[in-house]
Amino acid sequence: MAPGETIIQVRGLRNCFGDQVIHDLLDLDVRRGEILGVVGGSGTGKSVLMRSIIGLQQPQSGTIEVFGESTVDRDEKDLIEIRKRWGILFQGGALFSTLTVAENVQVPIKEFYPAIGQAMLDGIAAYKVTMTGLPPEAAFKYPAELSGGMKKRAGLARALALDPELLFLDEPTAGLDPIGAAAFDELTLSLQRTLGLTVFLITHDLDSLHAICDRVAVLADRRVIAVGTIPELLALDHPWIQEYFNGPRGRVAAVGAHGEGGRGRT
Amino acid sequence: MSAFADFARDDSGGGTLRFTGDLSLARLGDLPDRLEALSGDVARIDLSAVDRMDTVGAWLVHRLALRHGAEVEGLGADSRHLFDQVASAADRPAAPRPAPQGAFVRLLGEVGDATITAGRTMYGLLGFMGATMVAFWNVARHPSRFRFHATAHRFEVVGVSALGIIGLMSFLIGIVIAQQGAVQLRQFGVEIYTVELVGRLSLRELGILMTAIMVAGRSGSAFAAQIGTMKLTEEVDAMRTMGVSTMEALVVPRTIAVVVMLPLLGFYSALIAIIGGGVLCWVQLDIPPVAFVERLRTELPMVDIWVGVLKAPVFGAIIAIAGCFQGMQVEGDAEQVGHRTTTAVVQAIFLVIVLDAFFAVFFSEIGWI
Numbered sequence: 050m051a052p053g054e055t056i057i058q059v060r061g062l063r064n065c066f067g068d069q070v071i072h073d074l075l076d077l078d079v080r081r082g083e084i085l086g087v088v089g090g091s092g093t094g095k096s097v098l099m100r101s102i103i104g105l106q107q108p109q110s111g112t113i114e115v116f117g118e119s120t121v122d123r124d125e126k127d128l129i130e131i132r133k134r135w136g137i138l139f140q141g142g143a144l145f146s147t148l149t150v151a152e153n154v155q156v157p158i159k160e161f162y163p164a165i166g167q168a169m170l171d172g173i174a175a176y177k178v179t180m181t182g183l184p185p186e187a188a189f190k191y192p193a194e195l196s197g198g199m200k201k202r203a204g205l206a207r208a209l210a211l212d213p214e215l216l217f218l219d220e221p222t223a224g225l226d227p228i229g230a231a232a233f234d235e236l237t238l239s240l241q242r243t244l245g246l247t248v249f250l251i252t253h254d255l256d257s258l259h260a261i262c263d264r265v266a267v268l269a270d271r272r273v274i275a276v277g278t279i280p281e282l283l284a285l286d287h288p289w290i291q292e293y294f295n296g297p298r299g300r301v302a303a304v305g306a307h308g309e310g311g312r313g314r315t
Numbered sequence: 316m317s318a319f320a321d322f323a324r325d326d327s328g329g330g331t332l333r334f335t336g337d338l339s340l341a342r343l344g345d346l347p348d349r350l351e352a353l354s355g356d357v358a359r360i361d362l363s364a365v366d367r368m369d370t371v372g373a374w375l376v377h378r379l380a381l382r383h384g385a386e387v388e389g390l391g392a393d394s395r396h397l398f399d400q401v402a403s404a405a406d407r408p409a410a411p412r413p414a415p416q417g418a419f420v421r422l423l424g425e426v427g428d429a430t431i432t433a434g435r436t437m438y439g440l441l442g443f444m445g446a447t448m449v450a451f452w453n454v455a456r457h458p459s460r461f462r463f464h465a466t467a468h469r470f471e472v473v474g475v476s477a478l479g480i481i482g483l484m485s486f487l488i489g490i491v492i493a494q495q496g497a498v499q500l501r502q503f504g505v506e507i508y509t510v511e512l513v514g515r516l517s518l519r520e521l522g523i524l525m526t527a528i529m530v531a532g533r534s535g536s537a538f539a540a541q542i543g544t545m546k547l548t549e550e551v552d553a554m555r556t557m558g559v560s561t562m563e564a565l566v567v568p569r570t571i572a573v574v575v576m577l578p579l580l581g582f583y584s585a586l587i588a589i590i591g592g593g594v595l596c597w598v599q600l601d602i603p604p605v606a607f608v609e610r611l612r613t614e615l616p617m618v619d620i621w622v623g624v625l626k627a628p629v630f631g632a633i634i635a636i637a638g639c640f641q642g643m644q645v646e647g648d649a650e651q652v653g654h655r656t657t658t659a660v661v662q663a664i665f666l667v668i669v670l671d672a673f674f675a676v677f678f679s680e681i682g683w684i
Contacts, residue, residue: 180404212369
């Protein structure tokens with residue numbers, strides 16, 4: 050499994066709801082070991098793209114391969130082996146509200162590896178919870194008792210429960226204060242480096258894009274119009290991209306990132 | 316796939332454990348149990364022959380090293396980083412799991428909690444009734460604030476849409492009363508009293524009681540769920556900040572709808588139950604409809620209708636207020652909505668039956684028998 054190989058391959062994807070076409074002839078590659086940011090205006094189908102890749106949304110046509118295997122039109126049974134290898138953080142955290150944080154983390158482990166004993170599950174949940182930066186006592190709290198930022202971290206702990214190779218994050222920093230958002234970015238980056246993750250990151254947060262993304266894919270006009278580093282995208286003459294990165298907010302984020310020597314690999 | 320995780324033991328130099336294979340969650344097999352059962356000294360843990368290690372593997376090795384005071388060797392740069400991260404997370408003092416209490420203490424605690432909750436709920440419900448009264452008074456003083464469309468819509472949802480199911484239920488209940496009554500009365504040779512049985516029971520008690528239960532299940536629960544969801548999505552808060560009184564906008568139309576509709580539905584239910592009973596009398600007891608109606612006219616006192624119809628608005632108010640009150644109590648998460656909806660129905664039915672008992676005593680005391 051060489052770094053740089055394609056881990057997600059989307060070809061000719063078409064999604065529509067009724068008459069409304071969301072995606073048409075959409076192509077996208079995600080390479081192993083990178084953090085790919087996915088941006089696009091509201092309603093361009095960023096979440097729909099993620100849902101198609103993880104098999105929650107049946108596309109009208111097109112092929113999607115994850116780890117070299119198709120996720121379209123597959124039996125639930127066949128998808129299990131793939132599902133063990135990815136983790137997903139949904140927008141609102143999607144924590145199970147009747148379970149404590151520790152129990153939430155244990156759900157995927159119990160589901161896929163029923164032989165593991167409770168003592169070991171408790172130990173695993175405890176270090177996963179602290180690894181995502183939550184205080185240890187948060188493990189026994191219920192989701193309703195957590196703040197927004199803590200819910201995201203708890204959701205991340207659950208997404209990482211099976212030590213996945215691939216991590217999907219749907220707007221992880223939305224609704225967090227700037228300090229919390231920056232801390233979450235840092236956490237994502239540090240976990241990505243530690244665990245060798247590939248991250249598919251849907252975001253609106255320009256700071257996140259500058260700080261942690263290796264490449265950025267831009268969704269517009271029902272397809273991915275460009276993929277590349279931010280400087281590469283800036284060199285393109287597409288009005289939406291220019292507006293997005295060179296708008297007032299984009300410029301501030303760029304200054305911030307370069308001021309403190311952000312990732313910005315070029 | 317790669318090999319399962321395994322280890323070999325080398326007792327020279329204080330004991331060395333050499334791990335091989337894939338130290339990951341999917342390839343652990345019975346390794347944790349074997350490590351747990353391990354005895355004797357371990358001075359070094361050699362990971363140089365490990366193919367792949369994930370956080371679970373790192374955590375297991377870290378725990379083992381801590382227990383035996385062993386040193387971990389043979390890590391590459393990447394795995395060293397992973398190992399250190401996991402070790403630092405695992406070394407933070409773990410929070411103690413909240414201590415489980417003894418069964419007796421827990422029982423006492425639960426009884427106490429339930430008592431306090433019941434007391435608070437009754438107190439809150441009384442307060443809510445008061446607030447509803449105030450809202451009605453305000454609407455009466457400023458009729459322009461009355462929400463006509465919302466109320467008319469509730470009339471339809473609570474009343475008209477319920478006609479089908481309440482009619483069917485009442486028809487069947489009428490048949491059951493008549494059939495069971497006829498069987499018993501036949502032993503004394505007075506089957507003809509089945510007519511009075513069906514008529515009086517339907518009008519005084521069963522028509523209104525069964526309708527109240529049905530409306531509590533249909534509309535009381537819907538009120539709790541609607542208002543509860545509106546609380547969760549902060550619609551209720553948004554209304555308040557715009558100066559809209561939630562009591563006037565949400566509670567008053569619903570309460571009016573149930574208070575007005577329940578007597579009508581109850582009377583309708585009693586009529587259908589009598590028709591059901593009449594059909595059975597005709598088929599099984601050979602009492603033709605004309606004779607049935609004639610006997611009802613001569614034998615049924617008018618007060619029976621009043622007994623039924625007078626109770627209904629009170630039941631309606633209880634159902635609506637319990638539903639709205641529980642909806643307003645929703646806080647936190649979606650599970651609360653379900654919980655509060657259930658509570659609203661249980662509370663409404665319970666209170667309706669308690670009040671019905673009071674009414675029964677009251678009406679016999681004033682001679683409406």
